[in-house]
Amino acid sequence: MKRLLKGIILTIILTINPKAQTFDPLYKDSIQLKWVDEKYNSMTLEEKVGQLFIVAAYTNKDSIHENDILKLIQQEKIGGLIFMQDQAVKQIELTNKFQSISKIPLLIGVDGEWGLAMRLKNVERFPWNMTLGALRDNELVYRVGKQIGIQANRVGIQFNFAPSVDVNVNPNNPIIGNRSFGSNPDRVAEKGIAYMNGMKSQNVLSSAKHFPGHGNTDQDSHKVLPLIPDNKQDLEKYHIAPFKKMIAAGVQSVMVAHLNVPALEPDPKTPSTLSKKIITDYLKGELGFRGIVITDALNMDGVAKMFAPGEVDYRAFVAGNDILLFSQNVKLGKQKIIEAINKGEISEVRLEESVKKILKAKYITGLNDFKPLNPTNVFDDLNSPENLALTTKIFEKATTVVKNNDKTLPIKKVNQKIAFVPLEQTDYDQFLTHLQKYANVELVNVKDPSQINLLNEYDVVITGAFLSNETVYKPYKLSANSKAILSALPKDKKKILSLFTSPYGLKDLDLSNLDAVTVQYQNTKDAQTAAAQVIFGAIDSEGTLPVDINANLKEGQGIVTKHIKRLGFTAPENVGLGKKNFQK
Template sequence: MKKYLIAIITSFSFFSSSYAQEYNAINLTESPLYVDSLQMKWVDEKYNSLSLDEKVGQLFIVAAYSNRDAAHEEEILKLIQEEKIGGLIFMQDQAVKQIDLTNRYQSTSKIPLIIGVDGEWGLAMRLKGVERFPWNMTMGALEKEDLVYQAGVQIGKQANRMGIHFNFAPTVDVNVNPNNPIIGNRSYGSDAKNVGLKGSAFMRGQQSMKVLASAKHFPGHGDTDQDSHKTLPLISANKSDLEKYHVAPFRELINNGVQAVMVAHLNVPALEPDPKIPSTLSKKIVTDYLKGDLNFKGIVITDALNMDGVAKMFAPGDVDYKAFLAGNDMLLFSQGVKVGKQKIIAAIEKGEISENRLAESVKKILMAKYLVGLNNFQPLHANNVFEDLNSEQNSALTYKIYEEATTVTKNSNNVLPITDVTAKIAFVPLEQTDYKIFHDHLKKYADVKLVKIDNASQINKLNEFDYVIYGAFLSNETVYKSYKLSATSKAILKSTPADKKSILTLFTSPYGLKDLDLSSIDGVVVNYQNTDQTKQIAPQIIFGAIPAKGKLPVTVNEKIKYGDQVKTQAIQRLGFDEPANVGVEKKN
């Protein structure tokens, strides 16, 4: 019996030591988080002052809310004080309360907390009363990257104002599937190079404001019709295609110094053959491929660990432990901090995980905290917070992005711009009824009549007109709203008389063109989003006050493809703009 016990212990010891020896430490001065020797001195001092329990606590980020009760706030305080967590992700939704809570939480933490947020289109993604920046799909239509860089800067300024150090953006998934339920408008498009260039520009802008950027969702969530919040999506591409079409933007950002990469919950057979191991929990994907093959030396952070892509498979705490084993540095949205910590500590004490492996993750986290200024945390104030978050510069930049992105994909017989303002012109609204701003701006150029058509049988209402301008207005409420036009709208467009000069202006994703019969339509203008600003811009392009410059960021179908672009010319007509774009201060 003793011989067998000795054999078992020896075998276990061999397994533990070989696992520990498998870890290869990186040179932290080569990390994109590295600042200088003073940073490393601070990092070493803080690291050496922490107990093992406190070091492991730094790995965990938990969700905090500004619209919940005192019990929730006490729960967060308890995690900070007893479990020594490393950071928080604020989810929603009150800016002033969030500032108050940030000050309160920071004051109780031995090591300042890193505060994160999902702010892909600015803090409007999580905070009420804050104006949105354009979605990535819109910015993907820009010919150049300078406005994307500026958006990164301005969102970085918003984060600075709210004491946020880590924005989980940009999304650099290449959206090649129009039926993708979770990425869609969050993607810069269906071309890997364009996505990489736009994502890099955003990242550089944000990081210039000392806000950590996180390229997500590695190794690419764009080629699926499933949502990892609800299930474990399959990415079926072979390794060659995966790298060419989906990993390429991540490689671009890594080469340009992105400070963090977020790993998605995906089934990726090309990189991890075991379908029971999600990418987040795969050592082959996180350690061997991302850290090894791609040589990434920044922070590797999990996607939220409460998502069903992993949460249905593994219990809270256990999933955290497995994610750390795989090679992740930060464990986002943990729902089992205490259990997860105990499992990681036990594995270290048994020699299954080396302390050097822990040191690398914790020191990278401390490097990030120094980089964003948490070595000298200053309390926040709420004075004029909404004026700061909704600055004139933000509004002007948003307007400029919409203007430069607006894309003409069809212009038969040079129907655009309309030069004859004495012609009889009808405006037919489709879908929603929020068309007043658009119609008012059309009327600034010509006597454009509103004609309401309820179904295709009423198309004879257009008989007396020379031109018909259709406006398809779909919901801009959230990034996930459907882009599909109704059967009634499709039938009206299809029945457009051939003798009419017709223009469709689409106020939604370009995927809205996917199943339209546009054979009777002469001109197509894609505005990407349904906002007050886009409804002011589209009429200017239709009548030639400004040129169309945008380029289609996605392949929609066999006829409408990535890169489609018809440039139109301005023809000496009065245009409109935000005051800040023309050097005028807005007066209240």
Template sequence: MKKIGIRIVLFYVLFLFVAASCVGTKINKPKVILTSTPSVTENLDSKSPSNIPTLFEISPEGNKWVDSVYNAMNLDERIGQLFMVAAYSNKDTVHFNAIDKLIKENKIGGLIFFQGGPVRQANLTNHFQAKSKIPLFIGNDAEWGLNMRLDSTARYPWNMTLGAIQDMKLIEKVGIQMGQQSKRLGLQFNFAPVLDINTNPKNPIIGFRSFGEDKYKVTERAIALMKGVQSQGVFSTGKHFPGHGDTEMDSHKGLPTINASKENLEQVAFYPYKKMFYEGLSSVMVAHLNVPSLESRANYPSSISYNVVTNILQKQLGFKGLIFTDALNMKAISNSNIPSEINFEAFMAGNDILLFPENVPLAIDKFKIGYSANLISEERLAFSVKKILKFKYKAGLNSYKPIETATLFKDLNSEDNEALQYQLYENAITVLKNTASVLPIKNLDKQKIAYVKIGDDTNNSFISTLKKYADVTVISDTNLDSLQVKLKPFTTVIIGYHKSDIAFKNGELNSDELFKINYLARNNNVILDIFAKPYSLLPITYFDAIEGLVVSYQNSDIAQVVSAELIFGAIEAKGKLPVSINTNFKVNDGLATEKLNRLGFTTPENVGMNSAVLSKIDILANKAISAKMTPGIQILVARKGKVIYQRSFGYHTYNNDLKVLDSDIYDVASLTKILATLPNVMQQYDQQKINMETTLGTMSPIFKNSNKEDIHFKELLSHYAGLVAGLSFYKATIDKSKFPSETYFRKISEEQFSKKMGDSLFIRNDFHDTIMKMIVKSKLSLKKEYKYSDLTFMILKDYLENTTGKKLDDLIQENFYQSLGMNNSTFNPLNKFDKNRIPPTEIDTYFRHQILQGYVNDLSAALEGGVSGHAGVFSNAMDVAKIMQLYLQKGNYGNHQYFSEKTFNDFNTCYFCAAGNRRGIGFDKPQLGTAGPTCGCASMTSFGHTGYTGTMAWADPETQIVYVFLSNRTFPVAAENRLSKENIREDIQEVIYESIVK
């Protein structure tokens, strides 16, 4: 401290004598260096590691530019280059004018932008650059992307989340995107990555900003991130030298102390820097730390320590890039000395750029006094200023061009950002416990799953995604005993701990939360999912009671979606813990989990599709709704086992009363054929109970001695059997006034009239026998030609029920829906779901005389009590996609084989294409000519079905596409099918194929 006192005295003694002569003069002569302040240029190369490559050289033309600019500068301009001032794009004109003044009068060299917005910052950058004679350095703290400071920009995972990822190429991609966005915003510096080894879990300022506590893993990830950023022409800044990882004080509030020995620092904290220097790190930020082993003066900040900045960083470690101080307004430094001296001392310690300085005019005056007093040599000043100019040249500032703002927002928020986020969380989320392989959750037909929330942040994406896999019940109660009573019936309880990503002290479990988790874990089969930093686990002492433990690191929407995927096996666990948790878990712990081939979720770009093209779907869907072709629509697109588009449009009715939600369920009409009847028939075929040549008389004895006795199974399901299209079964049930006859109907349920087909309308239970007799007696075409008939699947329903002894609605639930997690699919949905979840299909003015909401629209199916082989299923797009994916995976879903690949291939074959019949076995197939159900762009191996109420489900093995379209186009009346006439479904399918890029 004695030297500081001497300098202060010298400043004030010399100020009156030399200040005037310094101002505005060109400096060409070197100054004498005082022995108390050795020059940074003193033979650095001879003391630097010889094998560090020279990475900061520029061309001869560049050096000529640097020299010419430097020689033309006066002292004010040279000193001004050392200052990088804080700027905000969310402040008022007073702030903007102050920056203008600093640029004009004090010739500052750069701006570090803090809070604001990207377009506002770009406009200010253009303004300030235009004001500055020499282009300014522009920088941002963007450790997890521009969103660390700016709204409306991409937010990437924290370093600690990236620390769990094992694929360095992904982390380099993060750097590439960060670099691209920084470049687009006119930045030259991203003050990242953080190189601190976070060995102290109580660290209040670094924590999740670190890649972890292992120096090798931190270094590996930092190098990957840096390479990505710098590959885009933006400079990375490693921070916070000499190492901020082992602290318990926030340097914004006070001066933290590092008690590690010099040897320990060299082996641990310095390690990333040494390696990064070899890889071309452009700049380093020096922290404000009290490090007794490196600086003998008590409580003397490392940022103004000559030994730390010059002797160690530059000479010992050989760093030749730019050196920044940490922000000079931080209490760790601002409270240690008078503000006007901090800048001078930081420069004399060996720093090149003074970040976030306070009272710049006064500080510059002190520099000029020091210069005149020979405290600062010309060589020392030139060393830093020319280095700054060299980096400005490398950044292209010698030919600066203003930032284009017209497409800035779009460019900073491209689809690739979100695509990468999915990849990152898929590789980061870590499983630490998996007792009895509770993860992923299997055997959905045997599970009863509850979810309990802990924490104060949102959980909507987690809940909605969990419910896409299984029937998950959200349970809450402030009283633990009452909560446990509610949880007793459940086989598995998922506890989600949700803490805000914005809160810096993310994830501090309080005593009540700890007790609650412990209580629930002791009394239930628990999967605990932590949407917070892994240090949240530190106070937990009862890991033995927790069956499944997942660390999801952050509470972003994508983290929630991906974590739900992992719980149900759509992805496998790949992450490894970046820090230790007491003695319970150590660095690099992380269990692999089984991947089940269930549908997952991602962005179009991750499966080789283009989001911008897919957005045309929205236009077509809205066109259909605005033109009143249908009140509402659900659309889902999946590719390669991932749902990449799922949206709902419009309302339940034209009254705009209820918006269509993804969870709403529609009458899918003829999709019932392939969603309920056909999969059960395929199992019968797979078990060799029937084959392609089995006759109808053999399958169903009721057809023996009829004109249909010799119809082959293959002909029957190919609509090549000569059956009539349909029969008017209802005519047998109406009286002379054309109203339902009391012989067949009752207004209230009775023992023999328990099948409900509408409000206050019950049909007699044995009417199915009448239907079958009418089918047996119906006409049969003698000519073999394609003719679509609903009778085929009505016959198959009768066959299945007689063969298995079970009703079709029970059969499909037991054999498929329950284990597939199709919890939103059923016949007669009013027995299970709230009416408000079911868009109405028609106002029936011809038979039932009521609004059909929750009752099957098809009258023939209604006469069967809502359960028929050709119609009757209600479902949503997600559930339909599951069974279509099962078909696409040739009978396998969730790693369960429902029927063999051969069976699927047999059914997906067009046996009569040569005769002009496009149909497969039960499946519809693409058109053979111009007429048909598809856009004409689907492959001939594709398959699916359409439905009368305005539905379509289609899958294509060649492109691995699943497409589902559901609507209630029949509401309020089904007269004109404009949805079909205007090819809305087909046009949307064409857009899907158009969006495929690889």
């Protein structure tokens, strides 16, 4: 009778809301549902509520931390872990240990937007989303998702809290920026779906974040509660649009951000993470999402400053979240939720909805048959030749030419006198080395505009602006001195700039004195090699700007230049010469 009643309620909901998701993104088969029912029915109320919680685990902390996690697993029956910093072998060892003592397998998650390098030492990074956003070929984005999925499987991770599908329309955004695929919602959705499908091919869960969109703010939700000023029409047109498309494409999870969104929640003291209007009424109701709704980390000040640990967990569950991420007080949070259930303030049907979603996710990722992990050769596997070759290819394909007066690029005459002038940082060796593979390019250090006369004897001046690639959040603006040098370059020379940072570095840069400009998005060896090859015509330039920069440089712009049959340099795997090709 109870099942019949639930079926009738679901039918009514779908009739009222024709836009509701017509499929369950967590469904696999009837065997899965049987396993889910068996596990659910075997649990006590405390164990069911414990499934809602994912807590942070570290591999660089002491035995006290490890014992704290063991207690949470054994006593509080938590549902999963999010691994933070930073040792791969230790993580595998802990995963085996933690899984072995958990009655219900633990769902292991990670923030791995550009792969496990985001959390683990000695692992090579995949390019940031902004770089992926410049690609014309979404198959490469799919392959990134697939390889990250392979990485995740290798260390026992089932849930990658990615991709970020925030539409970055504010260049001053301190927390999204390079983590965004771009400023066009269609571009962002296409890349996000490709990334998601790549991970899904490896049975790794993805989570579209940060709902309802963190792209139009200059504030960081780790520190404050950012305001999203858009009205509902603009919010849906630009920021929610990628989430709608990912829901339609079968994304299994949506992560809700800590934001003040007046268009959807009129109370400025109710963050989106704790808003029933945003989660239950809008995301689950109006948008009809049937997958897992997960909070952004509950230790972030955007929400943690407003409510105490335990209280914030309770409010997040009441709002409609299924998973409470990075809980700071599991015991108290559980108590508050259990008390509300016992008082009838939260129905057991509501709890069952969330717990069964979590159990379905555990089944489709293989946790119904968990096998211990082997740490042997883990770094060889995480840094596979396929991964490194893919990264090389992406930087080649992402290279974007935004100016090319009189077909300055590619340089055809290699017997000209060519100078290279580095700007900002000094980590330019890879760029210079590859420039010199094609011509006698001379390094000329111009410290300020007064030394421009050092360039008088040259025909071509190649400049490179090298900014920090240490983290995704590093500044992208060129110094006043670098800008002055670019403006002072001799008018009678061919002048080329390669920008090794975010495309927003062009925002207030005067390009009028330059003949050609390439954007490389990041300052890596692969990016430097690709830039040199485009300049001398060893490879094509195919990239397009993923974001609007200013009135003259718009999203989608990118001048295609063709190679002129000069020798190129790439990973062996990209030309069919990898080890696997010879092992067949």
